[in-house]
Amino acid sequence: EAQVTQNPRYLITVTGKKLTVTCSQNMNHEYMSWYRQDPGLGLRQIYYSMNVEVTDKGDVPEGYKVSRKEKRNFPLILESPSPNQTSLYFCASSPSDGLPNQPQHFGDGTRLSIL
């Protein structure tokens, strides 16, 4: 089954404690992206990657890092989480052909609470 898998689905942690949210896709997609969803703001793009070792900032990259060492994986790293990063996070992927007009496949989300 084609899917984007995020882990963990839920996490409660404390300010300053480094965390990583993993994202893996099994569709051999070149393009991967991270979004955060906040009430009244919709989905805002954090980082995206066009392919292995190619990453770029989205609209809200501050406080986040990403890496793309393998095609299937695109982890999101919060080096020193703060309460304003409490949010619902989605990872997405798509083929690169036809970008940016390709529909994206989304994971089921990771709800992070930073206390």
Added chain:
Amino acid sequence: DQQVKQNSPSLSVQEGRISILNCDYTNSMFDYFLWYKKYPAEGPTFLISISSIKDKNEDGRFTVFLNKSAKHLSLHIVPSQPGDSAVYFCAASADTGGFKTIFGAGTRLFVKA
């Protein structure tokens, strides 16, 4: 400043009637628009899209209309079904350096049986 706006946070419609969800955008460089549907505890799923060279695209019960001069698009669902109850996101993209997709805040649709 939000470049893609969905001004109605929620919409309630009777089963069998038409649902119309609206979306406005400010950036004339957007050349492709997509609608995604999201159920609770799941990620968004792609529903329908339209290129800026068209003014209408239809897929079964779902039709998207684009009015470029007004920078406005709408999603029509006819007939509405209880299973259509979800949050609908409008999204826009532009093929101008960088491959970003800008999403609206979403509209929650309630379809009453």
